Structures are given as structure tokens and as C-alpha cells.
Amino acid sequence: MIYAQIKAGRKLHYAMQPGEYDRHGRIVMADELSRPICGTPMNTDTYRMTCNVSLAHACQRCRAIAARWAVARSAATRRQRKSA
Secondary structure (H helix, E strand, O other): OEEEEOOOOOOEEEEOOOOOEOOOOOEOOOOOOOOOOOOOOOOOOOOEOOOOOOHHHEOHHHHHHHHHHHHHHHHHHHHHHHHO
């Protein structure tokens, strides 16, 4: 996942990078980023460069979804280790 900004002055959103699965289970192709994981609509298919932008401006829904995914991944990893 990577932080990306849809428009100047807007919040940062999590987007999936090439090779990762988007929220619909499709693989993101090379030279692309997915739509924001929170489902925020985009008027364009491009993002802004986000260097030197404070994470205080991050989308709260994206952060909550990413946290849930991290918990689910760690639980799955623990189950795999116990079964091995």
C-alpha cells in the first residue's frame, strides 16, 4: 500500500501498488495504482505526488481499513505457524 493524494489540498488515501490485490480482489497492473481503499470516488485516474505531506491529513477510513487488514493478516500468519 502507498499513500496517494487525489487532488491538491485533499486528504491522503491508501492505494494499492502494482502487483497487490485491490479491494475487489483484482491484481493492480504495472504502472497503475488502485482507487482508494475507502471507496472515495475519483474524477480522474491520476494521483498527485505526495512527498512532504503530513500523515495528519490521512483519510481516517483508509487508516481504519488498513488496520483491520493488518490484524487479519497477522492472525492468518499465526494460524499458519501453529499448523506447521
